Structures are given as structure tokens and as C-alpha cells.
Amino acid sequence: MATCHSPIPEATLLDYWARDLVEGDEVDRVEEHLFACSDCSRRLEQMTSLGKGVATLVRQGRVSGIVSRALLNRLQRDGVRVRLYSLSPGETVACTVFPDDDLVVASLRADLSGVQAVTLSVTGPEDSAMGKVDEVPVSASDGEVCWALAGAAVRQMPSMRLRLTLTTAGDFPSVLGEYVLDHTAPTPPMDRP
Numbered sequence: 001m002a003t004c005h006s007p008i009p010e011a012t013l014l015d016y017w018a019r020d021l022v023e024g025d026e027v028d029r030v031e032e033h034l035f036a037c038s039d040c041s042r043r044l045e046q047m048t049s050l051g052k053g054v055a056t057l058v059r060q061g062r063v064s065g066i067v068s069r070a071l072l073n074r075l076q077r078d079g080v081r082v083r084l085y086s087l088s089p090g091e092t093v094a095c096t097v098f099p100d101d102d103l104v105v106a107s108l109r110a111d112l113s114g115v116q117a118v119t120l121s122v123t124g125p126e127d128s129a130m131g132k133v134d135e136v137p138v139s140a141s142d143g144e145v146c147w148a149l150a151g152a153a154v155r156q157m158p159s160m161r162l163r164l165t166l167t168t169a170g171d172f173p174s175v176l177g178e179y180v181l182d183h184t185a186p187t188p189p190m191d192r193p
Helices: 010-017 025-036 038-059 069-077 151-155
Strands: 065-067 082-087 092-095 103-109 117-123 129-137 144-150 160-168 175-183
Touching: 010 025, 010 038, 010 069, 025 038, 065 069, 065 129, 069 082, 069 103, 069 144, 082 092, 082 175, 103 151, 103 160, 103 175, 117 144, 144 151
Parallel strands: 082 103, 092 175
Antiparallel strands: 065 144, 103 144, 117 129, 117 160, 160 175
């Protein structure tokens, strides 16, 4: 069995799988390579299988954390129900979760120029620490960090104000943005006589 001497980079393969490559020469080049190369085709198959598994885990409420826009878009195309809230630095957004939401995502916009990794800190009522995600790799071209929570977990949360702080990662962090989510707990369905 021959080994591929010029494998498609993982990022390009992921973009192809997520359908985030711009139609044209690059898509044609990737497809031509995939048709001729069993190694890269097998890698794409593995990525597809993994993607289906991730979608299943999301529907089961077992996925949370930082996700890429490409993965988020692919999950939506695969039928995962996503509620998305977009925030700019300094912005406060009212939010909630609905019964059929599989995933609730806060898209935190920021100027990521020159930034390689970020830290997201989440605080709740009375400045209680609720979570922290360190050393998240970012790309300046993304211009956002997407924080995802399982819809089932958000449905269990009481009404509260969450403060999200995005900083550069490293020994000397600087604030890239502060955001506020005013979460309203879902109203339980009324019992009918």
C-alpha cells in the first residue's frame, strides 16, 4: 500500500468536510487528490465518522466548550438544533433556551489581531466563578470565540446574569472583551386539566 507523499493538511480537510472551502480551484484540487489518494480519503472518512459521533453527543447533551464556527455550521447542517447569541465587547444580551435546543452558543466577537490563544472566564451571581477555559487557539481571521453549552444543561440553570471575560492567554493577559448574558430560565409547561 502506497503512502501519500503530499497529504492534505488537517485544517484543509476539516474545512472541506465542513464545506467551508470556497468553491473553485481549492475545492477542485482537494477533490482531485481525494479521488486519487486512498490515505487522504480514509482520513476524510474518519473525520466524517467523528463528526457524526460529535453530533450524536451534542444531541445527548454531552458536549460543551469552545467550538469552531466550521464545526458549528456542520452540526447545524447535520440537524443539531443550535440557539446562537452574538455579542460584541461591552454588550449585554438577553438569552434563554427552548425545549428543542440541543446546543446554546455565545459567539463572542473580538479583535484577535496578533492573538494566538485566549482564555474565557465565566462568572455568575456575586462574582462566583462558574468556569474557565484556558489556552484556546484562535485565528485573527475568525474574529470570534464560540462558547457552547448543552441545551439540557442550560435548561437546568436558574435565571441569572453571566459575565464572560475574554483575555489573551499567557503570563501577561490583556482583556479582549467583556460580555454579559442575562439568562432567563425557561418557564415549565403548564399542566392541562
